[in-house]
Each structure stands twice: as C-alpha cells, then as structure tokens.
Amino acid sequence: MAEKNESKVRAILARPYVRRLLPDEAGGYTAYIHEFPGCVAEGETAGEALINLDSAAASWLAVSLAHGQPIAEPIRPFDFSGKVALRIPRSLHRDVAELAQLQGCSINQLLSVAISDYVGRQGLPQLSAESTQRPASNIATK
Numbered sequence: 001m002a003e004k005n006e007s008k009v010r011a012i013l014a015r016p017y018v019r020r021l022l023p024d025e026a027g028g029y030t031a032y033i034h035e036f037p038g039c040v041a042e043g044e045t046a047g048e049a050l051i052n053l054d055s056a057a058a059s060w061l062a063v064s065l066a067h068g069q070p071i072a073e074p075i076r077p078f079d080f081s082g083k084v085a086l087r088i089p090r091s092l093h094r095d096v097a098e099l100a101q102l103q104g105c106s107i108n109q110l111l112s113v114a115i116s117d118y119v120g121r122q123g124l125p126q127l128s129a130e131s132t133q134r135p136a137s138n139i140a141t142k
Helices: 002-013 046-066 090-103 107-122 129-133
Strands: 019-023 029-033 040-043
Touching (some): 019 046, 040 046
Antiparallel strands (some): 019 029
C-alpha cells in the first residue's frame, strides 16, 4: 500500500504545479507550491529551496492523500486567452458604462485598469519562468 501511495505522490509531483520562489530579505529563499496551501520550504540558495520544496511537497501530498483530502489540479499560468465572461448586476453595468463614458474609454479598458490596479495592490509574488515550468482561494479585501 505504501508503494502505491509513493507512486501516486511521484505522479502528482510530475505534473506542472506552479512553484513560487521568493528571495528572503534576511537572505536565502522561500519556495512554495501555489496549489498546495501551507506547503513551504526554505534554502540558502534558490536551488536548495526548490530541492527542499520537493521533499516538503512529497510529505504534504502523502498526508493529504492519507486523510482523503482532494488535491488541486495544476493551474496553467500561460494558457489564458485574455477573454473573461463576467456577469455583474445591471446597476453595476450601468455605473461602469457611465464612468467609462465620462473617462472617454471603453468598458473593457475601464475594467482592465480596475482589475490591474486591484491585482497589483494584492502583491502577487512575481514568478520566474523556471519556477512556473518545473514539474513537480478566496479574494481578500484590503
């Protein structure tokens, strides 16, 4: 049974989960897998942090699987069309249309700027290309 679980963990880690690598102000690096809440590792170098993350992720997965917890699917950070279908209340649609007209722009431009501003204020960590391609929520109001 343990061997079956180990092979399942290896298979899951081989999928393209988003790994974030952040330099620590005090030195070293912190790494985590976006889709695995609480799965974090540190290292003196970026490489060491990612190696430690592999070990932490394997343990995280083993515990999650043992407790019957669902494992999130990998997000695909480069597989987006740039189009979003959005349902909003009529009153908000009216307000957005009026504001866009007053600002001399399209609704699409207004919403793009508003969303960019919101996402920017959330402080989403920047990803390195290596950390997003290496195999291995709720919106908060500020």
